[in-house]
Amino acid sequence: METLLAIGTRKGLWLARSRDRRRWEVSGPQFPVADVKAIGIDTRRATPRLSASVLNSHFGPTVVTSDDLGATWSEPDDAPVAFPGDTGAALEGVWQFAYGPEPDVVYVGAEPSALFRSDDGGRSYELVRGLWEHPHREHWEPGGGGKALHTVLPHPHDARRMSVAMSTGGVYRTEDGGATWNPSNTGIRVEFMPEGQEFPEYGQCVHKVAVDPSDPDRQYLQNHGGVYRSEDGGATWRSIAEGLPADFGFPMVAHPRRPEVIYNFPLDSSMMRFPPAGRCRVYRSEDAGAMWTGLSKGLPEGGFWSAVMRDSMCADDADPAGVYFGSRSGEVWASPDEGETWNQVAAHLPDVFCVRAAVI
Amino acid sequence: MDAAVSTVSVGLPSVLRGLAEGNSRVEVAGSTLGAVLDALAERYPGLERRLRDERGGLRRYVNFYVDGEECRRLDGPATPLRDGAEVVVIPSVAGG
Numbered sequence: 441m442e443t444l445l446a447i448g449t450r451k452g453l454w455l456a457r458s459r460d461r462r463r464w465e466v467s468g469p470q471f472p473v474a475d476v477k478a479i480g481i482d483t484r485r486a487t488p489r490l491s492a493s494v495l496n497s498h499f500g501p502t503v504v505t506s507d508d509l510g511a512t513w514s515e516p517d518d519a520p521v522a523f524p525g526d527t528g529a530a531l532e533g534v535w536q537f538a539y540g541p542e543p544d545v546v547y548v549g550a551e552p553s554a555l556f557r558s559d560d561g562g563r564s565y566e567l568v569r570g571l572w573e574h575p576h577r578e579h580w581e582p583g584g585g586g587k588a589l590h591t592v593l594p595h596p597h598d599a600r601r602m603s604v605a606m607s608t609g610g611v612y613r614t615e616d617g618g619a620t621w622n623p624s625n626t627g628i629r630v631e632f633m634p635e636g637q638e639f640p641e642y643g644q645c646v647h648k649v650a651v652d653p654s655d656p657d658r659q660y661l662q663n664h665g666g667v668y669r670s671e672d673g674g675a676t677w678r679s680i681a682e683g684l685p686a687d688f689g690f691p692m693v694a695h696p697r698r699p700e701v702i703y704n705f706p707l708d709s710s711m712m713r714f715p716p717a718g719r720c721r722v723y724r725s726e727d728a729g730a731m732w733t734g735l736s737k738g739l740p741e742g743g744f745w746s747a748v749m750r751d752s753m754c755a756d757d758a759d760p761a762g763v764y765f766g767s768r769s770g771e772v773w774a775s776p777d778e779g780e781t782w783n784q785v786a787a788h789l790p791d792v793f794c795v796r797a798a799v800i
Numbered sequence: 801m802d803a804a805v806s807t808v809s810v811g812l813p814s815v816l817r818g819l820a821e822g823n824s825r826v827e828v829a830g831s832t833l834g835a836v837l838d839a840l841a842e843r844y845p846g847l848e849r850r851l852r853d854e855r856g857g858l859r860r861y862v863n864f865y866v867d868g869e870e871c872r873r874l875d876g877p878a879t880p881l882r883d884g885a886e887v888v889v890i891p892s893v894a895g896g
Contacts, residue, residue: 451895473895497894498861499816499850517846522854530853 443756444509445764445797446490447772448476451790453492455510457800461762461776464785470510473497479796480537482546482562483757488798491546491562493534501533503548505562509800521548521556521565527572529554532586536751537562540594540602549589553580553606555618570619571604571612576642583607583645583664590750591649595656603649603659603674610644611661611674627677631665631710648692648750649674652728654699660729662692662704662750669729680729685716691753695778696761700728703755703763703779705748713747720744722753722765724779738782739773746771751794758799766792805829806883808836812847813891819847833864834877836887851889861894 445456445464452469453476471494478493490506492513503520504513523529529552536549546562549555554572556565571577580587588607595601600617603624610625623642630638630645645664652658657673660680666687668677681687686706695701703724707713715721720739723732746769753765763779766772770789773782774797810826817824821844828843830836834856841848852858856877864871865888871879881887 496850498859498891500853500859502849519849519854522849525854528855530855530857 441758442800443758443762443797444481444488444800445756445772445774445785445795446479446481446492446510447766447786447789447792448479448492448751448794449766449770449790449792450475452476453479453494453510454786454789456772456785458774461756461758461774462783464774464783466786470513471496471504475533475793477533477793478536478548478751479794480539480546480562481796481798482537482539483798484539484543485561488800489561491537493537493548495533501531503534503562503565516563518564520558520563521550523554524567527567533588535588535590536592538592538594540599541597542599545594545599547592547594547602549592549604549606551586551588553577553587553589553609555589555592555604557618568618570614571621574612574621576609576623579643580606580609581643591646593649593651593659596651597656601656601673605646605649605661607647607664608643608645610642610646611649612642613674624674625677626675627679628661628663628668629666647690650692650694650702652694652699652702653697658700658728660692660694660702662689664688665710667692667704667729680725683725683730683732684723685721685734688713689748690750691748691765693753693755693763696755696757697759698726698761701726701778702729703753705753705765707747714745715747718742718744720746720767722763722775722779722782735775735779735782737780738775738784745769749791749793752792754795754797756797756799762797764795764797766795768792804831806831806881806885808881808883808885808887810836810840811886811888813889815891816847816850816889819850820844831881832877833866833871833879833881833887836881837877861892863890863892864888865890 454468475495480491555568591605667681746767756762772785
């Protein structure tokens with residue numbers, strides 16, 4: 441068994457491969473000096489197709505694909521993701537790739553906040569107008585990293601149902617294939633709103649949402665302050681932050697197969713965006729957030745004044761699952777055993793924006 | 801050729817030449833910078849989106865020198881071009 445780990449950073453893409461998920465061979469950089477903000481690995485194909493969001497600060501954003509596991513990349517002449525002329529908008533970047541139940545359908549989440557759909561396996565995309573034309577759109581404000589739709593969660597079996605999340609704006613859901621969308625943030629507190637207005641219908645700065653593999657209606661959410669679970673497909677949310685050392689953070693990852701197993705990386709607070717006491721710890725719950733355990737075997741016990749961004753943690757699709765994360769200080773760790781032990785894959789890379797892994 | 805349309809020379813940086821069949825310099829017709837970029841887009845579609853976004857806006861960190869003067873100090877895409885003018889595309893300062 442060989443595993444591929446793709447690492448997107450502020451200055452390019454690195455690829456790592458391993459047969460035991462303990463020793464890794466790292467190659468790169470590809471797309472030097474470009475922001476690689478998102479990576480997708482489409483494992484529905486015999487040879488997974490890689491997609492990467494590449495943002496060159498001079499020449500703008502694009503999406504490239506590879507059908508040989510990153511040895512070579514291609515892109516069409518025409519921009520694969522672009523706003524139609526009547527919108528008056530220009531693409532600033534792609535933040536997310538997501539794969540739904542229909543073959544060759546790929547979604548991307550974009551900046552400024554928009555959803556695009558591909559029907560050709562991710563070569564070219566069209567704007568999902570139902571969301572773009574939502575009357576709330578003018579009220580979605582940029583989060584710290586930009587005004588981005590960063591999370592796309594197609595229902596695994598029902599192509600009409602999908603959730604997205606954006607900063608800011610929060611969670612929106614469709615049940616008709618993207619024609620109409622409704623905000624879905626009931627119970628999610630906004631810490632940057634005054635008393636009495638902390639639970640708005642929308643406007644939350646949701647950082648990441650993950651879906652339980654056994655029940656698509658069970659979802660987990662890392663907010664800009666607050667960690668939540670929904671049991672009703674995102675209609676309502678309740679806190680699962682008790683037992684965590686802090687409720688701030690960016691990533692939220694669900695195990696690929698085991699029900700109720702989730703991972704996050706707590707940071708002290710919005711005003712103190714470091715792991716508590718500078719200890720590098722992944723937190724795992726095995727009961728949908730009722731209890732949490734800090735995982736640190738092999739990770740720095742102190743002096744870790746770094747952070748893990750929303751897409752910089754992932755799991756692979758192996759059994760046992762591998763778990764991965766990369767830091768803003770350019771270190772990447774892998775666990776071959778669901779988080780029990782960790783090995784360093786790489787160090788001294790640029791800021792890690794995203795990691796994605798799969799058995800190849 | 802229409803006497804009113806200028807023919808200008810566009811110099812490309814090495815990083816973009818692969819999108820223009822390897823040419824470091826391209827001769828195109830157009831009486832304004834915008835018209836020259838339109839002509840370039842037609843000939844080399846892959847080059848276009850590196851120079852302008854989908855609204856037609858010049859990419860912020862790409863400079864377009866027209867006879868030695870950056871176009872934003874002139875009239876931007878509407879800058880008129882004399883016959884035989886030299887346009888040079890140079891990546892500006894960005895990144896870190």
